Amino acid sequence: MTSVKNYSKRRDIQALRGVSVLLVIFYHYNITGFNGGFLGVDVFFVISGFVITRKLQTGTGSVRQQIISFYQNRARRILPVSLLSLLAIAIASSLLLSPLDLHQYMVEGIGVLLTIPNLVFLNENTNYLSQSLNPSPFLHYWSLGVEEQFYLAWPLMFLLFLRNKKRAIYILTGLFLVLAMVTTYRLSEVYSFYLPTSRAWELLLGASLAVSRKTIEGSKKNLVALVGWIGLFISVYVISSDQPTPGVTTLLPVFASGLIILADAQLSTNKFLEWLGDLSFPLYLVHWPLIVILNFRDPSPSIISRLALIALAVGLSHLLHVYVELRFHRIGGFRKRWIPTYFAIGAVAISIFAVSSQSFSSGPNSIKFDLSSPVIYSNGCHLSFKESEPKPSCIFGDKTSTSKIVLIGDSHGAQWFPALEEFATQSHKKLVTFTKSGCPATDLALLRGGITDRQCSQWQSVLPKRLAAQKPDYVVISDATQITAKVAAPYTSYVDTWSAGFSSFLSKLQSEGLKVVVIGDTPYPGQNSPSCLSVHIKDPAHCDVPRTRTPASIATKEIALKYGATFIDPLDWICDGNICPAVKAGVNVYRDNSHLSVAFTRTLVAQLTTALNTVA
Numbered sequence: 001m002t003s004v005k006n007y008s009k010r011r012d013i014q015a016l017r018g019v020s021v022l023l024v025i026f027y028h029y030n031i032t033g034f035n036g037g038f039l040g041v042d043v044f045f046v047i048s049g050f051v052i053t054r055k056l057q058t059g060t061g062s063v064r065q066q067i068i069s070f071y072q073n074r075a076r077r078i079l080p081v082s083l084l085s086l087l088a089i090a091i092a093s094s095l096l097l098s099p100l101d102l103h104q105y106m107v108e109g110i111g112v113l114l115t116i117p118n119l120v121f122l123n124e125n126t127n128y129l130s131q132s133l134n135p136s137p138f139l140h141y142w143s144l145g146v147e148e149q150f151y152l153a154w155p156l157m158f159l160l161f162l163r164n165k166k167r168a169i170y171i172l173t174g175l176f177l178v179l180a181m182v183t184t185y186r187l188s189e190v191y192s193f194y195l196p197t198s199r200a201w202e203l204l205l206g207a208s209l210a211v212s213r214k215t216i217e218g219s220k221k222n223l224v225a226l227v228g229w230i231g232l233f234i235s236v237y238v239i240s241s242d243q244p245t246p247g248v249t250t251l252l253p254v255f256a257s258g259l260i261i262l263a264d265a266q267l268s269t270n271k272f273l274e275w276l277g278d279l280s281f282p283l284y285l286v287h288w289p290l291i292v293i294l295n296f297r298d299p300s301p302s303i304i305s306r307l308a309l310i311a312l313a314v315g316l317s318h319l320l321h322v323y324v325e326l327r328f329h330r331i332g333g334f335r336k337r338w339i340p341t342y343f344a345i346g347a348v349a350i351s352i353f354a355v356s357s358q359s360f361s362s363g364p365n366s367i368k369f370d371l372s373s374p375v376i377y378s379n380g381c382h383l384s385f386k387e388s389e390p391k392p393s394c395i396f397g398d399k400t401s402t403s404k405i406v407l408i409g410d411s412h413g414a415q416w417f418p419a420l421e422e423f424a425t426q427s428h429k430k431l432v433t434f435t436k437s438g439c440p441a442t443d444l445a446l447l448r449g450g451i452t453d454r455q456c457s458q459w460q461s462v463l464p465k466r467l468a469a470q471k472p473d474y475v476v477i478s479d480a481t482q483i484t485a486k487v488a489a490p491y492t493s494y495v496d497t498w499s500a501g502f503s504s505f506l507s508k509l510q511s512e513g514l515k516v517v518v519i520g521d522t523p524y525p526g527q528n529s530p531s532c533l534s535v536h537i538k539d540p541a542h543c544d545v546p547r548t549r550t551p552a553s554i555a556t557k558e559i560a561l562k563y564g565a566t567f568i569d570p571l572d573w574i575c576d577g578n579i580c581p582a583v584k585a586g587v588n589v590y591r592d593n594s595h596l597s598v599a600f601t602r603t604l605v606a607q608l609t610t611a612l613n614t615v616a
Contacts, residue, residue, distance in 0.1 A: 049210070110350060137292045149196040180192060184449075377414070392466070404472045408435060410438060417433060420608070444502075483550075525582070587603070
């Protein structure tokens with residue numbers, strides 16, 4: 001998302017940059033009416049593809065000279081502001097964010113330095129254990145990584161093979177568009193979001209506009225531009241992050257921005273927006289870590305706080321533009337000494353994370369933090385998003401016993417494994433686990449990345465027969481009901497939709513002759529509880545949560561009793577009256593923003609044993 005100041009003849013492009021960065025900021029700052037503001041990033045990609053290709057078209061000298069000049073210019077424009085932002089984020093994160101997250105931020109910072117942040121975040125977002133991490137102050141660098149990876153390949157391809165072959169560029173754009181759709185809808189929306197191959201068509205669309213000889217003449221310019229602006233703002237208002245991205249809905253804002261660029265119209269110029277366009281790169285880098293810090297310190301910031309933060313972001317980006325961007329822009333050529341300087345400053349930033357993280361973990365602490373996950377995650381017994389076949393080989397407890405119990409459910413079922421394993425061992429019972437990430441034990445088709453989760457539906461459909469084949473003494477079910485899942489079918493009431501699915505599932509278990517125990521869901525902190533505790537060591541009550549029950553949780557109990565199941569409510573074990581503490585028995589109750597910690601779950605073995613011993 002680099003700002004190209006010397007592209008002054010295209011004031012409309014600078015204005016489009018200004019609009020795009022505003023859309024992204026308003027989305028990230030939760031300003032009403034900008035549900036699709038994240039699409040501003042896609043508009044940036046189109047602009048970058050157009051501007052970069054136009055520069056390559058007009059370059060002079062040998063291919064080698066042009067390539068060297070291109071990368072030198074890119075380095076001067078991108079690296080100074082990006083590196084200063086990295087260092088500032090390291091300092092601010094160490095002072096204002098959770099020390100428990102600093103090690104992860106260090107890894108992400110290394111990814112930024114190596115220009116692969118999008119691949120780092122891809123790895124995190126395909127790992128269920130990373131789903132509940134606090135938002136990273138480096139997350140916005142993913143798009144910069146996509147652009148930098150495009151810059152590595154496109155100049156060489158264009159100058160060596162495609163400079164005078166616009167039809168080939170059109171075909172290449174279409175092929176990458178198809179690849180993006182296939183990746184999104186058949187492979188994984190997460191992969192498609194972060195992979196450069198899935199965003200290449202947007203950059204190549206800009207390149208196609210650059211090599212095309214088509215122009216809009218006369219009064220048609222403003223008309224075409226108007227159509228583009230209408231399409232862009234409709235997409236921002238109508239499209240939301242619940243839909244697959246990049247997907248079919250991404251076509252509208254991308255092609256709308258293409259029309260605006262193609263029109264080259266006076267209608268698209270505006271001095272204020274052009275000024276923001278000049279600031280777009282530093283503004284993009286600055287705005288995100290500011291809102292991450294604000295949201296961490298105040299999970300529900302007021303509109304006044306958010307607007308004030310936007311003003312601060314604009315002010316800081318103006319300073320970066322004037323005193324960093326423009327100064328490096330005036331420097332001709334590239335200095336070799338900048339390379340060791342780059343890595344030296346980067347090393348300082350990474351060291352800040354490492355030292356601060358180690359200082360907290362090795363220092364005196366009144367809370368014994370346990371951030372580990374149940375062992376069924378590491379040994380593969382808890383199925384990942386992409387798995388659908390229950391594993392009957394996952395046997396724990398007293399493996400020689402003829403008495404057997406089975407644990408099923410999503411991650412809120414898996415959180416009970418440590419306590420159930422101890423119960424099974426002490427009670428001389430065999431424990432079999434059938435749990436799956438993000439997939440409750442019910443008949444309810446869910447969405448993942450805006451697409452029906454086929455693996456979850458398949459797992460749910462085969463579960464009753466697999467349970468019956470186990471011939472257990474009873475089945476223990478626990479699902480996340482304190483949060484609202486994204487269901488595939490439209491619904492008028494989530495509680496009614498959940499109730500219908502859970503009733504259907506229990507009916508199937510009943511028809512198989514299975515005895516069922518349902519453990520109610522645990523309180524939902526709504527924030528990363530250990531992170532909160534790490535900055536409120538002396539006042540852990542600041543991280544406590546109220547004792548509440550959602551309509552879906554209440555309905556779950558009613559349905560369980562209706563179908564003759566035993567219902568266990570763990571709230572009295574976790575909460576003290578109307579408050580559910582974040583720390584009990586000296587350990588953190590939650591390991592993240594939703595799940596009980598392994599250490600705390602093991603403190604509940606006695607209560608769980610008493611409850612299960614009543615099952616007839």
